[in-house]
Structure formats: C-alpha cells, structure tokens
Amino acid sequence: MLGAADIASAVRAGDASPTEMVRASFNRARDIGAGHDELNIFLHSDQEASEHEAKSMQERLQSAADIGILAGVPVAVKDNIATLGLPTTCGSKILAGYVSPYEATAITRLRANGALVVAKTNMDEFAMGSSTENSAFGPTRNPHDVRCVPGGSSGGSAAAVAAGITPIALGSETGGSVRQPAAFCGVVGVKPTYGRVSRYGLVAFASSLDQIGVVGRTVDDAALGLESIAGFDKMDSTSSDAEVPVYRLSALGKPAPEVGAPDTEAMRIGRSPVALPPPPSAKTLEGIVIGKPREYFPDTLDTNIKDLCERALDRFRSMGATVRDISLPRSPLAIPVYYILAPAEASSNLARFDGVRYGLRVDSGKGLKAMYESTRSQGFGPEVTRRILLGTYVLSAGYYDAYYKKAQAVRTLIADDFRAVFTSGVNAIFTPTTPTPAFPVGAISDPYEMYLNDIFTVTANLAGVPAISVPIGRMRRLPVGGQVITAHFDEYTMFRVAYALEASLGQEAHQ
Amino acid sequence: MSRERYEMVVGLEMHVQLKTRTKAFCGCSTDFGAPPNVNTCPTCLALPGALPVLNERAVELGTRAALGLGCTINPTSVFARKNYFYPDLPKGYQISQFDQPLASGGSVLIGRTEKGDDIKIGITRLHMEEDAGKSTAIRAPPPSTSIGPVFR
Numbered sequence: 001m002l003g004a005a006d007i008a009s010a011v012r013a014g015d016a017s018p019t020e021m022v023r024a025s026f027n028r029a030r031d032i033g034a035g036h037d038e039l040n041i042f043l044h045s046d047q048e049a050s051e052h053e054a055k056s057m058q059e060r061l062q063s064a065a066d067i068g069i070l071a072g073v074p075v076a077v078k079d080n081i082a083t084l085g086l087p088t089t090c091g092s093k094i095l096a097g098y099v100s101p102y103e104a105t106a107i108t109r110l111r112a113n114g115a116l117v118v119a120k121t122n123m124d125e126f127a128m129g130s131s132t133e134n135s136a137f138g139p140t141r142n143p144h145d146v147r148c149v150p151g152g153s154s155g156g157s158a159a160a161v162a163a164g165i166t167p168i169a170l171g172s173e174t175g176g177s178v179r180q181p182a183a184f185c186g187v188v189g190v191k192p193t194y195g196r197v198s199r200y201g202l203v204a205f206a207s208s209l210d211q212i213g214v215v216g217r218t219v220d221d222a223a224l225g226l227e228s229i230a231g232f233d234k235m236d237s238t239s240s241d242a243e244v245p246v247y248r249l250s251a252l253g254k255p256a257p258e259v260g261a262p263d264t265e266a267m268r269i270g271r272s273p274v275a276l277p278p279p280p281s282a283k284t285l286e287g288i289v290i291g292k293p294r295e296y297f298p299d300t301l302d303t304n305i306k307d308l309c310e311r312a313l314d315r316f317r318s319m320g321a322t323v324r325d326i327s328l329p330r331s332p333l334a335i336p337v338y339y340i341l342a343p344a345e346a347s348s349n350l351a352r353f354d355g356v357r358y359g360l361r362v363d364s365g366k367g368l369k370a371m372y373e374s375t376r377s378q379g380f381g382p383e384v385t386r387r388i389l390l391g392t393y394v395l396s397a398g399y400y401d402a403y404y405k406k407a408q409a410v411r412t413l414i415a416d417d418f419r420a421v422f423t424s425g426v427n428a429i430f431t432p433t434t435p436t437p438a439f440p441v442g443a444i445s446d447p448y449e450m451y452l453n454d455i456f457t458v459t460a461n462l463a464g465v466p467a468i469s470v471p472i473g474r475m476r477r478l479p480v481g482g483q484v485i486t487a488h489f490d491e492y493t494m495f496r497v498a499y500a501l502e503a504s505l506g507q508e509a510h511q
Numbered sequence: 512m513s514r515e516r517y518e519m520v521v522g523l524e525m526h527v528q529l530k531t532r533t534k535a536f537c538g539c540s541t542d543f544g545a546p547p548n549v550n551t552c553p554t555c556l557a558l559p560g561a562l563p564v565l566n567e568r569a570v571e572l573g574t575r576a577a578l579g580l581g582c583t584i585n586p587t588s589v590f591a592r593k594n595y596f597y598p599d600l601p602k603g604y605q606i607s608q609f610d611q612p613l614a615s616g617g618s619v620l621i622g623r624t625e626k627g628d629d630i631k632i633g634i635t636r637l638h639m640e641e642d643a644g645k646s647t648a649i650r651a652p653p654p655s656t657s658i659g660p661v662f663r
Contacts, residue, residue, distance in 0.1 A: 080560075081560070082558075082559065082560045088559065088560070090559070095559065098559070100553075100558065100559065100560070101553070101558070102553045102558065102561075104560060199562065200560070200561070200562050201560040201561075202560055203559040203560045204560070204562075234564065235562060235564060236562050236564075237562070237563075237564055237565065347594075348592050348594050348603070348604055350603075351594060351596065351602065351603020351604055352557045352559070352601065352602050352603050353559075354596060354603060356598070356601075356648050357556060357557070357558075357601060357648070358558070358559075368598065369596075372596055395594070
C-alpha cells in the first residue's frame with residue numbers, strides 16, 4: 001500500500017484520483033475481511049457517501065485549488081471523535097445510532113488538508129480497555145493473527161492501518177490507547193503532547209489525560225497526520241498556541257521552526273537540525289542522547305522484548321547517538337495513580353449520558369430517577385460501570401483528599417522525573433511499548449492484569465509528554481513495539497529519532 | 512437551657528446574573544424570548560465531545576463587582592465541577608468554584624448606628640458559576656437505536 005505522502009502527491013499531480021483511493025480502501029477492507037463477522041474493524045462506513053465526497057474533491061482539484069497535504073488520503077477515525085455523516089457511538093450501547101450534529105476540530109482540519117474520512121473504527125467502550133474486547137459491538141481481531149486482540153482502546157484504528165485499508169487512522173489516548181494497539185498491530189502510533197491537538201469533539205474520558213493521537217503505517221504517515229491536525233483551537237482552552245513544526249520526512253533536516261509559548265528549557269532540546277540521509281549513517285543521530293530508564297527494563301521483562309529493545313539501542317549507537325542509563329524513579333506508581341485519576345474524571349464526564357437528550361433511553365414510566373438509573377445500567381457495559389463506580393467512590397466526600405488529591409500529588413512527582421531527565425541533557429527516552437505482544441481474545445479476564453498492559457505507556461499521559469511507538473521486530477510472529485518519549489512539545493526530536501530507527505531497522509522491524 | 516444562650520446568625524447567598532451578551536461557557540446569546548433550541552450549541556446542550564470556553568466578559572464583570580465590594584482578587588482562581596443529576600443540568604455537573612474562588616473578603620456598608628458607627632456586612636467570597644436559564648425536555652419518541660455495526 002502507498003504511504004499517505006505518496007497518495008497525496010499522486011492525487012495532486014493528477015496521477016491518481018480521490019475516487020480511486022476511496023475504492024482501493026473499500027476493496028482492501030472487503031478482501032481482508034474487515035466486516036463485523038470477521039476482523040470487525042469498523043463500526044460505521046458508507047462507501048457511496050465516501051465516493052461522493054471524493055468526487056467533489058476531484059472537481060475542486062480540477063479547478064486548480066490546492067487540496068492540502070493529505071489530498072485524497074483515506075483516513076479511518078476512532079468512534080469517539082465526532083464526525084458529520086457517520087455515527088459517533090464510542091463503542092457503547094448508550095450511544096448506538098447517535099450521529100453528531102457537529103464535527104471535531106481534528107476532523108475539520110483533516111478534511112481541510114484533503115483527507116477523506118472513510119470509516120469509524122471499533123474501540124473499547126468509551127476508550128476504557130486495552131484490547132477492544134470492551135466494545136458493545138464485539139471485539140476487533142488482530143490482522144496479524146485473528147486469534148489475538150489488536151490492543152486497545154484504539155484497536156480498530158490500529159487494525160485498519162495494519163490491514164492496509166488506510167495509511168492513517170486517528171485514535172485517542174488516555175493511558176496508551178494509541179501506542180499499545182500500534183505495537184500489537186506492527187504499526188506506528190503517536191501520542192502528542194497534551195495540548196498539541198484540540199480535544200474539541202473528542203468524547204471526554206479523562207480530560208486531564210485525553211489527547212487525540214495518530215496511527216500510521218510508517219513514521220511519515222503518522223507525522224503527516226499529526227501535522228495536519230495539530231495547533232491551537234479557540235474551542236479547546238487547553239490547546240496550546242505553540243507553533244506547529246513541520247514533522248514530515250520531506251522536511252527533516254530543515255531547521256525546526258522556533259517553538260513559541262511555554263518557555264520550558266525542555267522545549268529547546270532538539271532544535272539543532274541534522275539531515276537524515278537515507279540510508280542512515282553514523283552521523284544521523286550525532287549529538288543525540290537517548291535515555292534508557294531502568295524502571296522500564298525490569299528483570300521480569302520478557303527476554304525476547306528485551307533483546308529487540310537492545311538491538312534498537314545498538315542501532316541508535318551506530319547512528320551516532322549516546323545511550324545513557326537513567327532513572328524515572330516514580331514510574332512504578334503510575335498505574336495506581338492512573339486508576340484513581342482516570343476513573344474519577346470519567347465518572348464526571350460520563351454523567352451527561354442520562355437518556356434525556358440523545359442516545360439510549362430506558363423509561364418504564366416510573367419517574368425521572370428511575371429513567372436515569374435504568375438507562376445508565378443498561379447502556380453502559382461492565383468495565384465502564386466499574387470505572388464510574390470507582391471514580392464516584394474516590395471523589396466522594398471524605399475520600400477526596402486520601403485518593404484524588406494524593407494521586408494528583410504523585411502525578412506531579414512522575415512529571416518531575418521526566419522534567420529532570422530532559423533538563424539533564426537527555427533528548428529522548430527509549431523503552432518497550434508493552435510488556436508482552438498481542439494476547440489471545442478472552443485470555444485476560446482479571447481487570448488489574450489488563451490494566452498492566454499500559455505500564456510503560458501511561459507515564460507519558462500522566463506527565464503530558466509526547467511519545468511514539470514504532471515496530472522493532474517480532475516474537476512468536478507477533479509484532480513488538482519500541483517507544484520514544486521526548487520533552488513537552490518536542491515532537492520534532494521524537495519524529496527524528498523514530499525516523500532514524502525505522503530507516504535503520506528497515507524490514508527487520510517486521511520480521 | 513435558656514433561650515439567651517443562642518445568637519441568630521444569618522448567612523446570605525446572593526445570585527446575580529451578569530449582564531453579558533453571551534452565555535458563561537459558550538458563544539450563545541443570552542436573549543430571552545427566542546424560540547426553543549435557537550440559542551443553543553453543542554457546548555450548552557452537553558453534546559458528547561463539546562468543551563466549555565470561559566466568557567472573558569463574565570470575568571471582567573465579576574472582577575469589577577469584587578473591586579466594588581472591596582474583595583481581594585485571587586490571582587489564581589479555579590473552576591470546579593459540582594456533580595449531581597438534575598433535569599436542568601445537561602452535563603450532569605455544574606461548573607462552579609470551590610476552593611479557589613475569584614475573590615474573597617470585602618464588605619458592604621448598609622448604614623450607621625445611632626452612635627455613628629458603620630454597619631458593615633462582611634463578604635466571605637465571590638465566585639462565578641453557570642446556571643441553566645431554562646431546560647425543558649419533552650417526552651419525545653426514543654431516538655433510533657437500530658444501528659449496530661454497519662459495514663457497507
């Protein structure tokens with residue numbers, strides 16, 4: 001399959017039409033069995049509507065309008081991001097059939113850059129899960145092995161890209177929900193800095209952690225996707241007005257633009273541009289210091305994953321980088337902290353699903369309170385219910401200081417660990433993305449065991465820093481991902497290191 | 512126990528609507544008398560994914576009121592969610608202020624005693640919050656729930 005940049009340049013040059021691109025996606029989806037009874041990747045799609053959209057783009061192309069950096073690129077979108085035309089159900093029964101009357105800023109920007117939204121992807125209900133098994137509409141299967149999960153919660157988005165249906169898909173992250181499925185599916189997944197992408201139109205799970213992310217077949221696909229949706233939005237007061245650098249491969253080596261606003265020391269790291277000549281040379285990462293945090297390489301780490309990470313670290317060294325042993329001492333506290341903060345925020349954010357204005361309503365005529373109760377009891381699945389209960393408990397009077405407030409304090413310490421590392425001369429941190437490769441559908445029934453899937457990814461969400469997962473090889477024929485984390489708003493260095501690793505590993509990343 | 516041992520203390524909570532052209536957390540008009548569902552948007556309808564944006568003018572007016580009452584303006588002021596289910600509360604929580612209000616302290620002079628001393632009513636705090644103008648849900652037929660996974 002062509003990369004996003006190739007598709008866009010072919011479409012802009014008139015060598016390919018948007019309609020052909022849309023058809024190619026739908027044909028591929030049919031050939032590979034993306035439908036409900038097979039891989040179950042999509043919750044909603046409409047080929048006729050997509051072709052109609054492609055046709056009107058074709059007309060605009062003929063009038064010599066510049067369509068944008070994603071001209072004619074088919075994109076799949078996680079079902080918790082509001083889209084016009086296709087429903088937005090968050091993988092939940094409580095929103096079955098709901099069509100948003102407005103669109104997320106990220107989607108408006110995708111379209112403004114020429115992307116064609118072809119499908120909404122399956123997900124864990126309200127993004128709560130690590131396997132896409134919590135979808136009210138059945139689990140998605142991993143295209144590399146249909147017995148296995150694709151990861152989650154953005155499992156449908158990762159599977160769509162892994163299956164070669166679209167080169168780019170949007171997902172969302174609260175604790176690793178883009179990077180973990182990207183690792184399980186052998187594709188690239190980016191979680192940008194908190195505030196880099198507008199959350200307007202992303203159905204809120206845990207507002208202080210949520211961020212829209214991008215899945216790509218390659219690092220360049222992910223970079224193009226992020227570049228097209230990033231930047232300030234007046235509809236999201238937490239979006240940053242820091243300038244968005246050009247992330248795509250074709251721009252690498254050109255000076256990174258001055259980044260405005262938050263004047264943290266960390267943000268200045270990685271400004272000095274170095275060209276990335278293909279193939280990578282001993283100077284590709286010259287001057288770059290890669291941190292290897294000991295807490296992410298415990299003795300219990302699977303040896304296959306450890307060996308693949310060591311190979312990646314050797315490649316960094318051979319490209320001129322220095323690898324330094326570092327410590328992020330508070331990282332082991334991340335899972336308990338996350339499972340206090342995220343459910344607390346979720347319990348409040350999900351209060352609006354009450355059966356009054358939209359979605360499911362279960363009303364037996366016994367009054368308003370009974371209607372609220374039966375709608376929510378029947379509309380939410382078990383994991384969402386568990387987290388609402390947990391969140392309501394930790395926020396209740398008398399417990400707030402002991403749980404939520406204390407967890408916030410520890411969160412600050414976890415963020416301080418990252419700040420200390422990035423201000424001590426480390427440009428990027430490298431870790432495994434997940435402790436295991438994809439596991440079989442139904443294999444994990446204990447919620448806490450499932451939560452541990454996010455052990456290496458959740459810290460970046462708590463600290464707000466950007467992180468990317470790239471394929472670094474396989475074990476038992478299943479993909480394994482490596483993670484690159486950089487300082488706040490330093491996606492430029494993150495992409496630069498990821499490009500170098502991708503180029504250095506080549507096909508070995510998928511063997 | 513004699514009645515004299517008790518002292519009556521009255522605390523007043525005053526709600527004042529700020530005279531803004533648009534709502535507290537979205538750009539919708541505050542005009543009265545428009546047909547239903549006209550002065551609404553994804554944010555004030557609490558549609559999934561919508562976010563609030565604070566009305567700058569409301570902060571200006573709130574600050575002006577605080578200055579007029581001799582309050583101390585807090586340099587950092589935080590909004591908090593007050594969670595409860597209620598028909599007038601589309602989000603399931605009210606955006607209010609709790610531990611860090613806009614302003615604290617201050618007083619209102621309401622007159623003088625016969626001796627000529629000021630009669631001052633102390634002000635504990637001045638904070639901002641949203642309140643629904645009016646929210647009415649009519650019992651409409653349940654929305655369509657026929658769409659499951661559709662791949663076509």
